[in-house]
Amino acid sequence: MAAARERRLPHLHLTLDAPTWAFRCPAPASVTVATLSTSAPRPDGEFRLIDFDRLSVLGRGNGGIVHKVSHRRTSALYALKIIHRGHPGADEEVDVVRRVDSPHIVRCHSVLPTASGDSALLLELMDGGSLDSLVRGGHGGFPEEALAEVAAQALSGLAYLRARRVVHRDIKPANLLVNSAGHVKIADFGIAEVVSRAGKYRAAYEGTAAYMSPERFDTERSLHGDGDEQDRVDPYAADVWGLGVTVLELLVGRYPLLPAGQKPSWAALMCAICFGELPTLLDSTASPELRGFVAACLQKDHRKRASVAELLVHPFVTGRDVAASRRALCQVIEQRSMPISTRV
Structure with a gap:
């Protein structure tokens, strides 16, 4: 199955260390x-x-x-x-x-x-770069206060897009940009889709494989809004999954769904995303609020995954000290922003 799907998806971005x-x-x-x-x-x-x-x-x-x-x-x-x-x-x-x-x-x-x-x-122009550029280079993970601010602002952006029936479909650290004022903004709408009022949209397997949700690997299901209502895949749920992987990556300081050093092949990513468990490191380093937030984002069944509206009222977001979280994020940006080689 993996070999067949690799042939069908030749355009997926598999390089995890590519900067922004x-x-x-x-x-x-x-x-x-x-x-x-x-x-x-x-x-x-x-x-x-x-x-x-x-x-x-x-x-x-x-x-x-x-x-x-x-x-x-x-x-x-x-x-x-x-x-x-x-x-x-x-x-x-x-x-x-x-x-x-x-x-x-x-x-x-x-x-x-x-x-x-x-x-x-x-x-x-976002002068702080991307979250991808900030987490790479051996800097390690973000403090939880900064992560809470990232999550809150990214969710506000996703809520805005959802209200306009826009699915981003490539939420990842490289597509969340920051500035020195501590603002987090969603970027790069190259594979975004405006969902029709009938719920239809383009083929779901475009994007960066490492941040695709489990349902987007299943090309044999109804991915275009056809079929019974209960069987339809919610296109907005994929953006929540991407945010969950992003927050987890910023916490641990590297791509979190594969063991450190493992080659990110399509088959390895598919197995990890569709069948793997959350890293055990999360259990020992994160607060209960952060663990709960990530778990709500990374439900493999899209029907059980939290919505953007639900995540906006999650304790990890609403329980943060807004001023302290913004200061923590600004400190991360100030300490880690630097010119690096980048790509679109």
């Missing part, structure tokens, strides 16, 4: 006044590509490239994501980023026209 496409990068000496791009989105057409100087490459991938750019007139800093023409999901990503406007989502200021036909997204 956004990271903290100091402004060059030639820029005397620079601000991060945090203002409200502007109508398409107000910005032009020729208005920006490209300062550095923030990341590369099969889908395109991301630059750190500076607006020539204002010196404001942005991330410019250029998606290659014809790349699968490019139109969907543009459609989704046009729909969303939330303090918990990386803001798209404008979709810029290009002569080549590529898609160019002018995005808010």
